[in-house]
Amino acid sequence: MAVRDALRADPGLRERYGAVKSRLTAETNIDIDRYLAGKSAVLQDILAGTDLTAAEKNEIYNLNARP
DSSP states (O other): OHHHHHHHHOHHHHHHHHHHHHHHHHSTTOOHHHHHHHTHHHHHHHHHTSOOOHHHHHHHHHHHOOO
């Protein structure tokens, strides 16, 4: 919910996140690991603006940055 709230509050970040996801899903033969890695940078920027604890942010990052 924190990610959702952050995206609702920041139109520029929301557009950036949407553009990244659109680019990734348009790639042929993309797998879940490449998809997650591809959106990790923007996800970090989104998480930076939330009130989640450092541990919570790290946990989300680790789940979304699988090799």
